[in-house]
Amino acid sequence: MQQFLNVTLTGLGQGAVYAAFALALVLIWRSTRIVNFAQGAMAMFTTYLALVVIESGQSYWVGLAVALVAGLVLGAAIERLVIRPVEGGPELNAVIVTLGLFVALQALAAILFGSTFRSFPAPFDLRGFTVGGVNIAFTANSIYTIVAVVVVMLALVALFRFTDLGLKMRAAAFSQEVSRLLGVRVGRMLTLGWALAAVVGSLAGLLIAGGSLVFPGYMDSIIVYGFVAAVLGGLDSPGGAVVGGLTIGLLLSYVSGYVGSELVALAALAILVAVLLVRPQGLFARTAARRV
């Protein structure tokens, strides 16, 4: 029972991060129909920036702020400078460009920050709570992770549901032509969409790094899990990304806890294949079919 509780709580904490990462993928997919394979590398890069700031003696929170602002700028710059020129061309071009970015950013990070493992501080305690003499593998840092993800999700929901800007962004995502005819500056909305996605991705990168080790490839497995979560949720649905992320987090945690941690990556792949076979449109997508 104690193990079940621990495995479940660990899964929820991990799932929150996958959810944030999946959300970043969904934000970009919805507006530009591009799966951003560079998402993880972008997050890795901004996490390194935060690490530099923190190691220079600033607090964790200054580092967090720097990472999020850097994510915003990086996302906007990448959309404007790299993605815009290939938009409207064959879909594969954009995919290849994001893959190229992924490789380039990882190499650049290795050059700038070194390719050795470096430990990243956690803002809160990493020891589990003890309730009635039983150790629970749920730390103050996990609570912070979950709260941070929930706050960002609620902020995004509020933006998209209740503001004029959010309405314009959604309209631009659903129909560029109609939006332009209504005076919406679609180009700006796409840039903003990438920027917001990069902020959410940066947060995910920072949260997963907290109390752990970073190196240029540390986000690689998160990209896979985040992608599986996004596909499970239906790529088009922000709510689906959240549910997908938590589901993947829990499932992988059970696999790791009861079957063996070496099978986690295989399990993620099995889930991906199963989803694409049984319900390729995902659990929450409204559109009936998708080309894979």
Add this chain to the structure above:
Amino acid sequence: MTAGTLEVAGLTTSYGPVTALDGVDVTAERGRITAVLGANGAGKSTLLRTVSGLVRPDAGHVRLDGVDLTRAPAEDVARAGVAHVPEGRGVITELTVEENLRLGALLGSARKRTDRRLAHVYEMFPPLAERRRHDAHVLSGGERQMLVIGRALLTGPSVLLLDEPSLGLAPRVVAQIFGLLRGLVDDTTTGLGMTVLLVEQNARSALSVADVGIVLNLGRVVARDAAATLAADENLRHAYLGF
């Protein structure tokens, strides 16, 4: 010059090697419905798409009250007061009815009065008011046409471009929509009627509501006259209008 005069001069547009519009001149004036008629492929939709900035012309001019809009992007043409309702209606089905309308209202000049202006549209189209909170995909064809016209009006345009508003609608609904257009153009309460440029394959209905008609064939203007005169010209009707 009255506000809302749309002048198209020598407009030439091509898609690759295919010339869709070939030196077309059209003037649409305030208080009038100008109908552009012709068979499928005559260049009617291309005319509207070039005017609204979705397609770039090879040559010619588009002017609104003397202001050149020829190569302006669609966003800027919309902001200048030209509302284009595209063929296939342009309802964003993933948004609710009210969100679709609000999107139009965001461009209108008096943002503070958005709620009042929305209320006015709901008054004009009661079926929309009943479904304001529903996703727009639940609307029928006629209701969708109401939604896009209402949304276009909320942008506060001086010129309304309509592409095949009668397509797929029952004759009774078509009459209703055209009656509404007539009301917008004649607007006697404020004296601020609009300019309407209407593209239609359904020539008979269009000529019954329009003031002026222009007939396109293979990208060129082949006839231009008062709507009643065109409707009475039997040869022209047989050759180009199919009724």
